Amino acid sequence: MDNFVYFFTFQDLSILYVVIGIILLGIGSAYVGTYSFLDKKALLGDAISHAVLPGICLGFILAGEKNPVYIVTGAFISGGIATFLTSWLKKNTKLSEDAIIASILSVFFGFGIVLLTVIQKSGNPEMAGLNHFIFGNAIAILEEDLWIYGGLAVIIILSLTIFQKEFSLLVFNSDYGKAIGYPMEIIRFAFNVLMILSVVIGIQAIGVVLMAALLITPGAAARFWTDNLSKLLLLAALFAVVSGIAGTYISFVLPQMPTGPWVVVSLSFIALISFLFAPKKGTITRYFSRNQYLKKTNNEHLLKALYKNRELGQRMLTIENIYELYPYQKKEIKHSIEFLFKEGLILKNQNFISLTDYGIHEAKRVVRLHRLWETYLTEYMNIAPDHVHDSAEKLEHIITPELEAQLEKRLNFPQLDPHQENIPRD
Amino acid sequence: MSFDQNAFLIILTGSLIAISCGLLGVFMMLRKMAMTGDAISHAVLPGIVIGFFVAGSQRGLEVIIGAGILGIIATLIIDWLRKKARVQLDASIGITFTLLFAIGIILINLFAYNVDLDQECVLYGEIAYLPIDLWVTGSGTILGPRITYLAVLNFTLVAGFIYFFFKELTLTSFDESFGSVMGIPSKGINLALMSMVSYTTVSSFEAVGAILVVALLVVPPATAFLWTKNLMPLIKLTTILGIGISILGYYLAYLFDSSIAGMMVTVAGVLFLLSALIKGRSSKSAGTSMANI
Numbered sequence: 033m034d035n036f037v038y039f040f041t042f043q044d045l046s047i048l049y050v051v052i053g054i055i056l057l058g059i060g061s062a063y064v065g066t067y068s069f070l071d072k073k074a075l076l077g078d079a080i081s082h083a084v085l086p087g088i089c090l091g092f093i094l095a096g097e098k099n100p101v102y103i104v105t106g107a108f109i110s111g112g113i114a115t116f117l118t119s120w121l122k123k124n125t126k127l128s129e130d131a132i133i134a135s136i137l138s139v140f141f142g143f144g145i146v147l148l149t150v151i152q153k154s155g156n157p158e159m160a161g162l163n164h165f166i167f168g169n170a171i172a173i174l175e176e177d178l179w180i181y182g183g184l185a186v187i188i189i190l191s192l193t194i195f196q197k198e199f200s201l202l203v204f205n206s207d208y209g210k211a212i213g214y215p216m217e218i219i220r221f222a223f224n225v226l227m228i229l230s231v232v233i234g235i236q237a238i239g240v241v242l243m244a245a246l247l248i249t250p251g252a253a254a255r256f257w258t259d260n261l262s263k264l265l266l267l268a269a270l271f272a273v274v275s276g277i278a279g280t281y282i283s284f285v286l287p288q289m290p291t292g293p294w295v296v297v298s299l300s301f302i303a304l305i306s307f308l309f310a311p312k313k314g315t316i317t318r319y320f321s322r323n324q325y326l327k328k329t330n331n332e333h334l335l336k337a338l339y340k341n342r343e344l345g346q347r348m349l350t351i352e353n354i355y356e357l358y359p360y361q362k363k364e365i366k367h368s369i370e371f372l373f374k375e376g377l378i379l380k381n382q383n384f385i386s387l388t389d390y391g392i393h394e395a396k397r398v399v400r401l402h403r404l405w406e407t408y409l410t411e412y413m414n415i416a417p418d419h420v421h422d423s424a425e426k427l428e429h430i431i432t433p434e435l436e437a438q439l440e441k442r443l444n445f446p447q448l449d450p451h452q453e454n455i456p457r458d
Numbered sequence: 459m460s461f462d463q464n465a466f467l468i469i470l471t472g473s474l475i476a477i478s479c480g481l482l483g484v485f486m487m488l489r490k491m492a493m494t495g496d497a498i499s500h501a502v503l504p505g506i507v508i509g510f511f512v513a514g515s516q517r518g519l520e521v522i523i524g525a526g527i528l529g530i531i532a533t534l535i536i537d538w539l540r541k542k543a544r545v546q547l548d549a550s551i552g553i554t555f556t557l558l559f560a561i562g563i564i565l566i567n568l569f570a571y572n573v574d575l576d577q578e579c580v581l582y583g584e585i586a587y588l589p590i591d592l593w594v595t596g597s598g599t600i601l602g603p604r605i606t607y608l609a610v611l612n613f614t615l616v617a618g619f620i621y622f623f624f625k626e627l628t629l630t631s632f633d634e635s636f637g638s639v640m641g642i643p644s645k646g647i648n649l650a651l652m653s654m655v656s657y658t659t660v661s662s663f664e665a666v667g668a669i670l671v672v673a674l675l676v677v678p679p680a681t682a683f684l685w686t687k688n689l690m691p692l693i694k695l696t697t698i699l700g701i702g703i704s705i706l707g708y709y710l711a712y713l714f715d716s717s718i719a720g721m722m723v724t725v726a727g728v729l730f731l732l733s734a735l736i737k738g739r740s741s742k743s744a745g746t747s748m749a750n751i
Contacts, residue, residue, distance in 0.1 A: 074548040075493055117731070124738035131680045134492040135730060138673030142723025145670070149717040167563055241500075245556035252549040289567050293560035300557040307543040315543050 035285050047284070050170055053178045054280050056185035057234055058246070058272035063192045064230040065247030066254065066268045067223065071203040074248045075130070076118065079137040081231045081243035083114030085144025088165050088235065089151060098162070100177045104184070104232055111228035114140055141240075168239030168292035170280040181233040188226050188233075192265075199223060200261060237276070239292040245299055246272060253303035256310035275299040329429050330368045332398045333358070335377065336428075338387050339395035343454070348386035396456040402428040403449035404439045410450040411443065417450035465708060467603055472704030472722060474609040475662045478616040479674035480696040482655050484689075485620075487679045488631040489648075493548070494536065496672045497555035498652060499659045501532035503562025506660060511569050522660050529656025530649060532558055605665050612661040619654055623647065628689060666719035673723040677730050678703065684733040699729065 042048040068077055084107035091106025092098065114136050121132045151162065164172050173181070192199060201209035202219050210216045227247075234243045250268035258264050279295030308316045337357055341349055351369070358365055369385065372378045377391035387395060402424045409420040431439070449455055486495045502525035509524030532554055539550035620627065629637040630644040637644050659671045666674065682695035707722030714721070 069546075069549055072546060072548060074546075074552050078552055121734055121738075125684060125734050127680055127683060128487070128490050128492070130490055130493040131487050131676060131683075134496045134672060134676040135680050135727070137496065138670065139677060139723055139727030139730065142670050142673050142720045143727065145667075145720035146711075146714070146716045146724055149720060150714065153715055242556050242560055244552050245560070248549050248552035249556070252545055252553060286567075290563060293563040293567075296556050296560035297564065300553060300560075303553060307539070307545070313544070 036281075039281055039284055046175070049175050049178050050173050050280055051277060053173050053182055053185075054170055054237060054276040055273050056182045056189070057237055058250075058276040059269040060185035060188040061230040061234050061243075061246045062250040062268040062272035063189060063265055064223075064227050065249075066251035066265055067192070067199055067203050068227060069248060069251035069255070074252075075133050075244075076115070077227060077231065077247035078244035079118060079133045079140075080111045080114055080228055081235070081240050081247075082137040082144075083140035084108075084111045084228075084231055084235060085141055085165070085240050086110050086147055088162070088240075089144055089147035092151060092162060093147070100180045103165075104180055107232040107235065108228055110140065111231055112225075115224050115228060144240075164239070164290075165235050166239050166241060167290035168235070168237050168242065168295075169283060170237040170276075170291040171283045171287065173236055177236060181236065184229050184233045188230055191222070191226060195219075195222075196261075237280075237291055238295055239290065242292040242296050245296040246276075249296075249299045249303050253299075253306040256306040256313045271299065271302050275302060325429075326364075327367070327371070330361070330364050331372055332429055334365065334368045334372065335387070335391060335395040336398050336402070338378065338385065339392070339399055339456075342387065342392075348381070348384040350383045351385060352383070354385065393458060396458060398428055400456055401431045401436060403453060403455045404436065404443065404446075405431065406451070407443055407446050407449050407455070408439055420450065465712075467606055468718065469704050469708050471603070471606045471609045471665060472708065472718070473701045474606075474613040475658075475665055476674050476678065476700030476704050476722070477697050478609070478613045478658050479662065479671060480678040480700045481616055481620055481693065482651065482658060483675040483679040484682075484692055484696055485627050485631055485651060486655065486675060487683065492676045492680075493551050494533070494652075495655055495675045497536065497551045498529045498532050498655050499671045499675070500555040501558035502526075502528045502656050502659050502663075503559050504528055504565055505656075506663065507562055507565040507569065511565075522657060525660035526653055526656045528558065529652055529659070533649065533652045608661050609665070612658055616654060616658060619650070623650070627651065666722070670719045670723050673726060674700070674703075677723070677726040681726070681730045681733050684730075684737040699726070703729070 038044070039047060042051070065074075065077060068074055087106035087108065087110030088103050089106075090110070091102035091104075094106070095102035118132055118136050121127060121136075122129060125132075127135075148162065198209075198214060198219050201214060202216065202223060206216050206220075209219070230247070231243055234246055238246055250271040251264070253271055254264050254267035257267055275295050275298035278298040279291045279293075282294040283289050283291040306314065308314050311317055334354065337354065338349060341347075354365055354369075355362055369378070369380070372391070373380050376388055377394055379386050379388055405424040405427045406417070406420040409415045409423060410417050446455060483492075483495065486492055505524035505526070505528030506521055507524075509521035512524070513520040535554045536547075536550045539545045539553065540547050545553070626637070626642045626647050629640060629642055630647050634644050637647075655675070658675075662671050662674075678696045678699040679692070681699055682692050685695060686692055703722050703726045706725045708718055710725065711718040711721035
């Protein structure tokens with residue numbers, strides 16, 4: 033608890049620096065990552081983040097110490113070479129994209145490990161700091177590092193905000209952009225540069241192996257909550273920042289714990305919640321709304337069946353009659369009867385079921401929509417009357433009162449449907 | 459140069475691992491699942507750590523079982539994300555492997571004081587220690603390097619798997635629906651292939667490390683694919699590449715005094731890029747534009 037207060041009141045200036053760094057980094061990589069997610073190039077980020085390792089090692093060898101300028105430059109160059117090779121191979125060979133990305137990623141990483149062992153055997157005392165680049169250690173970020181990483185992050189955020197229109201064109205409809213005169217090749221180049229930069233600034237805090245998560249997961253999770261690009265970017269940034277701070281806090285409390293894995297675990301947790309519970313798109317939400325819809329259809333079908341019998345002069349049906357009408361759906365029908373009874377739409381008299389006045393009103397509405405839609409299909413779409421039933425069977429549950437009013441007006445309040453049945457109105 | 463038994467053993471083991479990975483990799487690549495292979499090799503990490511913790515050493519069967527289970531779990535999570543949660547495939551792969559890998563690293567750090575397993579060993583592996591890591595029976599007889607035995611076993615199982623299921627693997631790789639019509643359980647074959655990949659990852663991680671397994675899984679088949687499009691030559695070329703990579707990798711690592719596994723991958727990468735340069739559609743490469751970077 034003391035740790036918690038100490039950490040979040042920022043009494044220690046170095047903690048404040050680290051948190052600022054993580055916030056900038058989170059926003060920057062979430063922005064870039066969301067765009068590349070929308071561009072369906074999420075795994076390119078993974079390739080780049082593995083591919084910066086040899087650059088980091090070369091930068092270290094050249095500088096002889098953990099100098100942020102050398103390391104950032106080295107990482108940027110090897111990330112750039114990897115990106116270039118990826119698209120060159122894609123253009124000039126018949127290999128599939130995933131094989132190319134997996135090859136580039138593992139070859140660069142392997143070469144990085146060769147360099148890492150060379151450094152290890154050289155016995156440079158600063159070597160220990162290099163391991164932080166593999167799994168990340170946000171706490172190890174120093175003030176001088178912050179100026180470089182933070183500055184680059186600000187550049188990324190600003191460029192993506194200012195040129196939002198250009199970059200959205202790139203990911204949503206690059207051909208259209210070209211047609212209306214935007215230099216799409218330059219925009220793609222700029223975007224790749226930003227992507228490499230965002231990986232480069234993340235490696236110190238998150239590490240090369242897991243940096244991909246900071247690019248991919250926030251966008252993928254945020255996509256479940258909104259369809260609006262600006263909101264998507266903000267939400268992705270928020271997710272990244274929250275998990276970034278959580279990971280940093282854990283590394284602060286348990287110093288031997290690397291930051292990267294905890295950032296990834298908290299990010300994935302947020303993502304899981306989004307996948308399951310996000311309104312409209314979440315798996316569980318979708319499951320419930322589908323169930324609800326199925327129940328509604330069953331209820332309305334039952335009402336319709338009762339009403340049609342009424343038209344034939346039978347005021348009530350036995351439960352067995354109803355079961356016969358809908359074979360294989362005994363359980364669902366039982367639920368529907370109970371529900372309609374509770375809502376006051378039907379009356380149960382021992383085994384006999386009949387509609388209440390309110391039930392008649394509701395049943396009329398469903399039957400009316402069904403028959404109006406059939407009439408519309410035959411009159412306006414010229415579909416034969418014996419082909420319209422199936423479509424009406426689906427649409428009767430969906431047509432809104434506004435649509436109904438329009439249909440009535442278009443069809444001039446018809447009395448009979450194409451099967452010469454009465455269209456009931458109150 | 460006189461016969462160096464250690465060098466021979468290391469090269470033999472390296473070749474066996476490279477061939478096992480390459481053989482599986484050919485089919486992974488044909489199914490456009492190279493990145494799934496990458497994901498699996500990252501994702502088995504928590505399984506390795508838990509198995510290690512349960513068994514108390516990395517020799518236990520628990521480690522292999524743990525990794526196998528995790529490999530299958532990873533495939534299932536990717537599938538669930540893609541089909542049920544409707545996340546696009548590349549993002550599903552990225553999310554799954556980063557999460558499982560992160561859990562693995564956290565577990566290593568939690569158990570760090572209890573078990574003799576460090577993250578570097580799991581990640582990079584060190585085949586150079588092979589000659590001193592001997593398999594000693596209860597009665598004290600020294601049978602030879604343990605990892606070589608593991609590699610031989612792994613190679614036998616992989617080769618057997620591919621030999622006996624060759625028809626099924628080929629059919630489902632090229633035309634899944636036709637395979638289903640022929641009565642081949644394509645889902646089962648797929649899961650079996652994924653389990654073999656997980657098992658190979660675990661069996662090799664001590665020698666070449668979890669991440670470098672990916673390179674051996676993907677790069678030799680991709681290189682071979684640049685030279686031929688027929689399945690049998692593809693398999694043969696991949697095998698030859700596997701042997702060549704480990705011989706060259708060993709001597710270059712010896713020369714530069716560096717990680718043997720890393721050098722094997724570097725050699726594989728150089729061969730891959732050279733092949734791409736020679737066999738790539740050179741006519742078009744003149745027009746490579748700025749947008750490539």
